[in-house]
Amino acid sequence: MGYKDIDPSVRHICALSGGKDSTALAIYLKDKIPMIEYVFCDTGAELRETYEYLDRLEAYLGKPIVRLNSNKSFEQFLNKYSNYLPSPRARWCTAEMKIKPYEDYIGDSQVVSYVGIRADENRQGYVTTKTNITAKFPFKEDGIDRNGVYKLLEESGLGLPKYYEWRSRSGCYFCFFQRTVEWVGLLENHPDLFAKAEEFERMGYRGDQVKFTWVQGRTLDWVRQNKEEIKRKHAEKMKKLEGNQKPKNIHEAFANAVDSDSTERACTICDL
Numbered sequence: 093m094g095y096k097d098i099d100p101s102v103r104h105i106c107a108l109s110g111g112k113d114s115t116a117l118a119i120y121l122k123d124k125i126p127m128i129e130y131v132f133c134d135t136g137a138e139l140r141e142t143y144e145y146l147d148r149l150e151a152y153l154g155k156p157i158v159r160l161n162s163n164k165s166f167e168q169f170l171n172k173y174s175n176y177l178p179s180p181r182a183r184w185c186t187a188e189m190k191i192k193p194y195e196d197y198i199g200d201s202q203v204v205s206y207v208g209i210r211a212d213e214n215r216q217g218y219v220t221t222k223t224n225i226t227a228k229f230p231f232k233e234d235g236i237d238r239n240g241v242y243k244l245l246e247e248s249g250l251g252l253p254k255y256y257e258w259r260s261r262s263g264c265y266f267c268f269f270q271r272t273v274e275w276v277g278l279l280e281n282h283p284d285l286f287a288k289a290e291e292f293e294r295m296g297y298r299g300d301q302v303k304f305t306w307v308q309g310r311t312l313d314w315v316r317q318n319k320e321e322i323k324r325k326h327a328e329k330m331k332k333l334e335g336n337q338k339p340k341n342i343h344e345a346f347a348n349a350v351d352s353d354s355t356e357r358a359c360t361i362c363d364l
């Protein structure tokens with residue numbers, strides 16, 4: 093990508109998710125586009141580890157990361173949607189808690205929005221209908237893959253976010269894109285947040301009838317009851333995959349095993 097002809101008359105924005113790819117992109121663009129703005133759409137349901145990681149990144153970048161919030165909490169949105177939990181088929185959470193605050197922040201300005209999709213990925217950035225926003229994909233254009241991202245993070249001294257030890261991606265603690273082993277990770281690392289997610293799930297019950305669950309076809313209570321078995325199966329899968337190709341780090345080992353379950357990914361505004 094050419095960085096010498098960056099247009100200073102438009103705004104340049106890098107939206108962060110608290111995950112490794114958008115963090116590496118922020119590091120990569122720091123000196124290439126000095127006027128760049130960094131923003132983070134805070135759903136209010138982020139992990140403590142995400143805030144800590146963003147604070148460290150902010151210190152490294154030497155400029156503030158603008159934190160954007162929607163004017164309602166997740167509880168209020170859940171109420172608006174009649175306790176219908178968000179799901180891959182009804183992603184109202186992303187629209188309300190991520191995209192809307194981001195697009196409100198941009199307003200009518202002409203903006204180049206930089207997205208951290210890597211050269212080795214085959215997925216789209218977030219889709220906007222706003223004509224004043226142009227998306228750019230520096231990692232794709234410059235051939236930076238997963239190893240390139242690890243390298244940028246290592247060299248900056250930031251490393252990986254702490255939650256990658258038990259979770260493969262960034263986003264809300266109750267994200268429905270999590271696999272069951274990641275819910276177990278939440279239960280063991282943040283039992284209070286797991287209990288809160290259970291509470292949201294129960295809000296959708298109709299008497300004894302379980303209407304909506306975070307994990308398809310299973311309640312969080314089932315995850316709690318079966319956590320040892322879920323962990324055992326995951327460990328087996330990790331061992332098997334590690335036998336094929338040695339992972340670079342704990343995140344890669346964990347994510348490979350989790351991703352072997354499904355190709356479904358969170359939207360790129362949440363998971364980067």
Ligand code: SF4
Nearest residue numbers: 185186263264267362
């Ligand atoms: S991280 Fe998951 S739950 Fe949170 S807004 Fe994104 S898709 Fe929705």
